[in-house]
Amino acid sequence: MNKTIFDRISTIVEKFGNGKNTVFASLIGVSEANVRNYKNGVMPKADFLEKIARSFDININWLLTGEGNMLSSESEKEEKLPSVNQTYEGTPYFNVDFIGGFDIIVNDQTRNPDFYINYPPYNQEGVVWCNLTGHSMEPEISNGDIIALREVTTPIQYLPAGEIYGIVTEEYRTVKRIRLSQKEGFVRLIPSNKSEEFCEQEIPISMIIRVYAVLGSIRKFF
Template sequence: MGTVQRVQQFIETKGISKYRFYQESGLSNGSLDKGENIGSDKCEKILYVYPELNPDWLITGRGSMLKEEKENLKPQINYENKGAPYYNIDFIGGFDLVMNNQTLNPDYYIDFAPFNKEGVVWCNITGRSMEPELNNGDYIAMKEMTDPIQYLPFGEVYGFVTNSYRTVKRMGKSDREGFIRLIPTNKSPEYSEQDIPVNIIRKVYAVLGSMHRLF
């Protein structure tokens, strides 16, 4: 088993898609589809983004997949531009408007290695339609997508902005041409799937991860 196979095993264990892995690690699409091993520079990127991964296991296959010591995985708040900025605003309450205000400073920064990447921003999420996957009051890490929505993978969670509303849902394929399906995680009858036309969507943000409030 080479490093490529071990990375694929790690992805499966972590429960993320290849697309999400490429987004988080910065590796180009298809990097895991070529050969059995990847270069040391790519391994360094992976280990930086996923500090819980055991480097000895990744490179040689020896030992366990994950490090036993996980204290370094705890997010830290700071005011020194370390990590990704956090804005104390709800995505549904106008997060995209805040992002367009270049004069607004973040409340603080969250230093959390898996999400310390260019373009990533933390904000809040309210509502219960995505529970238990995303809980009311959680922090969510988001990044604006620049690719046309037609090229974004189905099955991932996104924040959608239209002229009328903002919502966080899993994107599914619609039976209607020119539409996508918004799928809530919560199976309560009050939350149902909804098809919306692609042409009303102004912005799309990938939801990269979430965590409960730090204090």
């Protein structure tokens, strides 16, 4: 019982979603397919685990390893909050916006991070934190949130559809969900915000210079 992370996710779905993948998915704002896959042996992404922990007061250590209690105490929750430091613990944070200036810091090997954010499970090789401006991904990611990014080299047409990515072209940077267009050679950028001012957009894949996986986000806490 609960020997694997997939078993533990199944237990949480049973407890908080009445055993129904669709109900649980709607509670944390992910697709039902993701919940089903993560229960059945697909390794869950960090932002999915973070959403579970934050939404249901789940002990992240229990979720990852099976050790300890499933539910966090208030003291345990405090220990799991993000912390900042100058001692290289965690992953680097740069006080720039992804919308503007982000390429400058990732291409400048002499630029030192402002500090490091220690917040498992985002302490991964190649991950950096920066700010997000704009409202197109609300309520999932809000204006002023800090996002964890990692560059991906897989061609965009082969990336999992429906996930959130940072897209860089020569003219702009944007954070959107993506899926392939019915037009050959194009990709569709999809905002989360359903307001009329934000709409889906199709751009040629050839325009895209870099792609970053958005692993997760946190509210600015400093």
